[in-house]
Amino acid sequence: MSAASDRLDARCPGGDMATRWTRHKFDLDLINPANRRGFHVIVVGTGLAGGSAAASLAEMGYSVTSMCIQDSPRRAHSIAAQGGINAAKAYRNDGDSVHRLFYDTVKGGDFRARESNVHRLAEVSNQIIDQCVALGVPFAREYGGTLANRSFGGAQVARTFYARGQTGQQLLLGAYGSLMRQVHAGRVNLLPRREMVELVVSGGNACGVIARNLVTGEYERHAADAVLLCTGGYGNVFRLSTNAQASNVTAAWRCHRRGAFFANPCYTQIHPTCIPVSGAHQSKLTLMSESLRNDGRVWVPSRAGDERAPGDIPEAERDHYLERRYPSFGNLVPRDVASRAAKRVCDEGFGVGATGTAVFLDFADAIARDGRTAVEARYGNLFQMYEMITGEDPYRVPMRIFPAVHYTMGGLWVDYNLETTVPGLFALGEANFSDHGANRLGASALMQGLADGTFVIPATITAHLAGRSFERVDVGAPAFAEAEAEARARNDRILGVGGGSTVTSLHRELGQCMWNLVGMSRSAAGLGEAIERVRELRDRFWADVRVPGEANHLNPSLEHAGRLADFLEFAELLATDALSREESCGGHFREEHQTAEGEALRNDEDFCHVAAWEHGALGSTRHTEPLTFEEVHLVTRSYK
C-alpha cells in the first residue's frame, strides 16, 4: 500500500459545501482586465472543454493559442456525443436540485470522486444550459416552447437536455462558434492539424508545448504562461472503442513523463449499448445512445443457445434480466452494472447473434404503447444508424447490442483549480480525473467539459497567473530545444525501424490483450499476464514496426505510430493501477472482489482514495489522495 502524499494537495476549500465554490472564487486573485492581454495561454484541444476554455478566456481578454489534430476545431470528438447533457434545473418539478445532482454523481461514481469538485459541477450545470441556449443550441422543446428533458441512466429524475440524438454536435458547434468569434477578433491564434508532442517545463513550471504541424511535418515551439490540456480520453488504448480514430493519450502521457501525476488510469467505462463487432476489419465500435434504454427492453432467451429468431421466442421464454435483477431501476441501471450483466449472460451462453456476444434491445413494447411515430421522433437517427451498419431494421427486429469501451474516468490528477502537479499545467474535460470517480453517469461528460472550460478555468487560472511568481521563458530557451530534440528523435527512431509489422496490426494486438485481460472483468493473474504481453508488444513495436514515408509531409501512419508508442507505455500503467486496486468499484471490476451474487465489492477500508502515479526512470510510484465524504454518506451502491 502506498501512503497519502503531500504532493497531492487538492486545495479544496473547507466549510459549508454549498458555498465552497463561491468562497473559493472570492479568495482567488483577480487579474485586471487591462492586464489580461499580457498573459498567453495555450489550449490544447477544441472539444467542449478546450473550445469553451479558449473562447471564454479570450472573451475575458487573455491571449490564447488553440490547437487541435483535426482540420477544424469543429470536429473534436465531443461532436459525436448523442444522448444529452445534465443540469439541475428541476424544470420537471420532480424534486431535482443541485444537491440531488451532486448526490447522484458522487453515488454514481461509486464514492471515488472528490465531493467538492462534484458539488461545483452540479452548481454550474444550470448556467451551462443558460449559456448554450443563448448561443443558439437548438435543444428539444415542449409544445409550450420551454426546454424538454428526458431521464438518463442512473437517475430517477428527468434532468437531461438534448438536441435530437446530436447533443454533442450542437453543444460543440455552439462552443466552436464562440471560438471562431474570438479568432475573428484576433484574440485566438487557431492552429488546426497540429499535434502536441511534448510539454515544455522550465524552472518547474509548464511554459509551452512542442507541436508537430501534421501537414508539413515541422516541429513548432509555442511558449505560454499556462498550458491547458483538453485532449480527451484514452479509450483507444483498447483499440476498438466508441472514440474517434485520433483520440489518444499522447498529450497527457507526454505531460505525465514531465511530472504530471496520472490518476486512476484503471477507471475505464464500458458502455452497455453498442453495436457488436462484426469482423477483424472492424475499426471502431458504434454507440447506440443510452437514451434508448428509456424505451427499449433488454433481454436474452431463457434457454442457452436458443437460435430461434427473436420474434419466434414467446414472452414467457424471454429473460429480461435487468428488470428481473434490478426491479427499481430495471433497464436504467448505471452503465457498469448493465455492461457486466450483459457480459455475464453471454459468458453463461445466453448471448445472441452470430458470435453469441450480444443481447437484444427490444422496442416492440414501446412501439405498441406510443406508436411508431413517437419512437421515430425520439430515436429516428439512431435507428437509421443501426440499420445502415447492420442491414437490419430495428423497428421490426430487436437491436443486438454489446458493451464497448466508451469513456475514461482516469486522467491527469488535478486539484480543485484543475491544476496538475506541474504548476501552470491545467487539465480539463475527459483528460482530467476529477469529477466522475470510478464511473461516470450518462450525460455528465458534456456537462463537465463545458463546466471546466466555461466557468471553472476562467476563475481558477489566476491561481497560477496571479497567485505565484514565475519566469517567462521564450522559445529560444534550452528547455524548448531539448523538448523539440526529444520529439524529433522519437519520430526519427520510429521511421528508422523499417520492420515488418504495420502499426494497425500492433494496435489490434494491444487492443485484444487489453479488452480480454483489462476490460470489463479483471483478475490478478490476468493483469499480470497483460503487463507481460504489453511489455513484449512494446519491444516488438520498437524492433519491428514499419512506417513508410518521411516526417516532412502528411503521414497518418507516422501519427498513428507515435500514438501507439505512447499507448504501449500507458497500457502498462493502466494494468498496474488495476492490479494495485484490490477492490471492485464502478468501472473497475476485480473478480477476486465480488459478492456471492456477482456484485462489485468495494473496499473502503483500504481504497477510499485516489491513486495518482508519478513517472520515474525506474518505474512508476503510486501516491494517494484520501477521499472523505462529508455530505454523501459512504454506502454500498444498490440499484436493486
Place this chain on the structure above:
Amino acid sequence: MAASPTTLRLTLHVWRQAGPERPGGFEVHHLAEVSVDMSFLEMLDILNEQLLSQGRDPFCFDHDCREGICGMCSLVINGQVHGPEAEITTCQLHMRHFADGDTIVIEPFRARALPVVRDLVVDRSALDRIIAAGGYISTDAGSAPEANALPVSTAVADEAMDAAACIGCAGCVAACPNASAMLFTAAKVSHLALLPQGAPERDRRALAMVERMDDEGFGGCTNERECQAACPKAVSVAHIARLNREFLRSSVLGRS
C-alpha cells in the same frame, strides 16, 4: 435466387497527389476479399495495409469519428459525393452496396477553394473562415439569461435543428457545378435567423458571411440543387432561400 456473396473482389482507381502544387493521377489497385460488412473506410484501411505490406505508400484520406457526425471524411466515389447512397457520409457507406467485380473510382473533393493537401485530403479551412465572419451569436460566457426566459416553439426549434445539423464536410461544395458554398453558409445563417436569440445580429450576419464566402473563391449559386442531393444530413435548399432574404435585409440594414 443465389445467396449474395459475403466477400467482394474489387478494382480501385484511387487519386494520388503528393501536394497542392504537384500533378496528380489515378493508381489502380485490386482487392481480393472485401467483406460486405465493412465500411468504405475499412475497405480503404485494408487497401492501405496491403500497400504497406508491399512496401508502398498508403493513401492519405481524412476521417475521424467514423459515424457520420464529425464531417472529417470526404471522397467522391464513382463520381458521387460521399458515394452512391443518399443521406450518409463516406464513413457510413457499407460495402454491401457494391457488387463482386465492381470497379470503384475514388477522388478527393474538388473545388478551387478546397485545394488538395495530399492524395484524398483537401483543405477546408475556408469554411471555418466563413463561420468566423459571423456564424455565431455573440454572447460572452456568464452573460446569458435564464434558459426558459425565451420560449421557442417546437416547429421553430425543429427547423433550426434541421439547419444546424450541417456537419461542415464540404460535400455541398464538391457537388456544386459552381463549387459554391451556398448551402453550407445558408445552413448556419438559417439556423441562427430562425431562433429569437439570433435576432440582434441578423442585420449583419448574412452579409458578412456571404462576403467572406465570395472572398474565399467559392462560386455563386445558380439553383442547381446538387448540394441538397449530396448533403449527408439532407440540409434543404429552402435554407438558401432564407439566406437570400437575410442577405437582402442585411445589405439594406447592415451597411451603415
